[in-house]
Amino acid sequence: MTEIRLYNSRTRRKETFEPLDPANVRMYVCGPTVYDRAHLGNARPVVTFDVLFRLLRHVYGEGAVTYVRNFTDVDDKINAAAQARRAAGDPRSLEGLIRERTDETIGWYHDDMDALGALRPTREPRATEWIGAMIAMIEGLIAKGHAYAAEGHVLFRVRSYAAYGALSGRSVDDMIAGARVEVAPFKEDPMDFVLWKPSDDELPGWDSPWGRGRPGWHIECSAMAHELLGASFDIHGGGIDLQFPHHENEIAQSCCAHPEGGFARVWMHNEMLQVEGRKMSKSLGNFFTVRDLLDQGWPGEVIRFVMLQTHYRKPMDWTEAKAREAERTLMRWTRAMTSDGLLNKRLNKGHVIQEVIDAISDDLNLPLAITRLHAAFDSAKRDDDALADFRATTDFLGLTDRNILSAARKFADIGDLALDHAKSLLVAAREQAMKSKDFSEVDRIKSVLIDAGVEVRMTRLGVELQSKRDFDPSKLDGLT
Numbered sequence: 001m002t003e004i005r006l007y008n009s010r011t012r013r014k015e016t017f018e019p020l021d022p023a024n025v026r027m028y029v030c031g032p033t034v035y036d037r038a039h040l041g042n043a044r045p046v047v048t049f050d051v052l053f054r055l056l057r058h059v060y061g062e063g064a065v066t067y068v069r070n071f072t073d074v075d076d077k078i079n080a081a082a083q084a085r086r087a088a089g090d091p092r093s094l095e096g097l098i099r100e101r102t103d104e105t106i107g108w109y110h111d112d113m114d115a116l117g118a119l120r121p122t123r124e125p126r127a128t129e130w131i132g133a134m135i136a137m138i139e140g141l142i143a144k145g146h147a148y149a150a151e152g153h154v155l156f157r158v159r160s161y162a163a164y165g166a167l168s169g170r171s172v173d174d175m176i177a178g179a180r181v182e183v184a185p186f187k188e189d190p191m192d193f194v195l196w197k198p199s200d201d202e203l204p205g206w207d208s209p210w211g212r213g214r215p216g217w218h219i220e221c222s223a224m225a226h227e228l229l230g231a232s233f234d235i236h237g238g239g240i241d242l243q244f245p246h247h248e249n250e251i252a253q254s255c256c257a258h259p260e261g262g263f264a265r266v267w268m269h270n271e272m273l274q275v276e277g278r279k280m281s282k283s284l285g286n287f288f289t290v291r292d293l294l295d296q297g298w299p300g301e302v303i304r305f306v307m308l309q310t311h312y313r314k315p316m317d318w319t320e321a322k323a324r325e326a327e328r329t330l331m332r333w334t335r336a337m338t339s340d341g342l343l344n345k346r347l348n349k350g351h352v353i354q355e356v357i358d359a360i361s362d363d364l365n366l367p368l369a370i371t372r373l374h375a376a377f378d379s380a381k382r383d384d385d386a387l388a389d390f391r392a393t394t395d396f397l398g399l400t401d402r403n404i405l406s407a408a409r410k411f412a413d414i415g416d417l418a419l420d421h422a423k424s425l426l427v428a429a430r431e432q433a434m435k436s437k438d439f440s441e442v443d444r445i446k447s448v449l450i451d452a453g454v455e456v457r458m459t460r461l462g463v464e465l466q467s468k469r470d471f472d473p474s475k476l477d478g479l480t
């Protein structure tokens with residue numbers, strides 16, 4: 001069996017992955033708060049943990065992996081958006097407005113992440129459907145002395161959990177000195193964080209032993225992970241920005257509520273995303289959503305491929321130059337895979353290339369996997385069996401499995417446009433050469449075409465261009 005090694009943020013080293021139960025490998029990843037379109041940075045953990053999900057399914061079997069990613073559909077930003085709608089005159093109830101907004105946002109999220117080739121997780125719990133489990137967990141924490149109720153709130157007593165801060169390597173006193181902790185009169189200690197808070201009539205709320213209220217964000221993940229994966233499971237993932245305080249708080253809640261379980265064994269964090277070398281922000285004007293990019297005409301496969309090219313533990317820079325380069329590569333690959341009627345025949349019988357699996361198994365070393373994929377393509381161009389394996393591998397990576405035909409069509413259009421343009425140039429050059437008897441321009445265009453993988457036939461009847469399997473339209477860019 002392929003050995004998987006993963007960098008564990010908790011132990012700060014790469015470890016051989018050994019699932020608690022190989023017949024049910026369990027992974028939890030923190031999902032989105034659903035009040036708006038996902039921005040490009042939100043897509044990075046989705047793509048990262050999608051690759052890990054695919055790898056685990058490949059190694060342990062498709063039915064042997066449970067991947068849970070939640071939707072946070074109770075949150076102050078969601079409430080604020082709904083309240084703004086009401087203030088603007090919308091007559092519907094707050095609950096109705098919130099439900100409409102969260103349903104719509106979940107639909108967008110699915111559309112956008114599907115476009116990036118991400119498989120749907122096994123379970124996608126909505127926080128509002130697990131309020132009972134959250135209340136039960138909070139009651140257990142109070143009973144054990146790890147939490148206390150005060151003025152309609154319930155707070156987690158951070159100093160009751162000695163290991164608090166271990167994941168991010170901080171001491172409680174450092175955190176108080178450095179963090180913007182909310183001081184409130186009902187807190188025993190400024191570090192204590194909210195498990196439950198009261199809701200007035202203008203906010204969504206649920207009945208609880210502490211009055212009508214709503215859960216804090218951190219308890220949502222602890223409760224849903226426990227309900228769906230148990231007190232101990234294999235992998236917990238998310239962006240590095242969630243490591244503190246969100247993940248520290250999840251660990252504190254879960255390990256105090258279920259000390260026998262130990263919660264997640266491996267913690268994985270992806271680094272952040274920048275755009276053209278700068279932090280993405282609305283004020284810098286470089287903030288965009290996944291949908292913005294799709295609407296600009298970037299295929300989801302291209303966005304995904306750009307993301308795969310940077311190791312998940314390194315900051316990633318989105319640039320248009322990278323996207324163009326990724327598009328050229330995918331264009332070349334997809335054309336090779338859809339030419340000669342190969343698509344429906346032998347190409348379905350390939351095996352995922354083991355060298356690529358080996359690279360990904362080493363803490364998701366996708367840059368190395370992609371280098372190996374490029375090398376594999378060089379031999380695949382000449383060999384149908386190798387091309388079938390290549391196709392199986394790009395499918396595995398989520399670069400082609402979803403809609404290779406529509407992608408090929410999209411990419412083929414670009415190639416066809418380039419070919420049409422080249423053809424008109426060649427025809428014009430030939431007419432000119434007939435008069436001048438100087439064929440140097442014809443020869444130049446011909447050699448560019450041949451170099452780009454185009455077969456050129458010139459007869460008395462005209463010019464015929466036929467792209468070959470290794471056609472690279474980007475090589476025609478220089479023809480003007």
Ligand SMILES: [Zn+2]
Pocket residue numbers: 029030031221246250
């Ligand atoms: Zn979480």
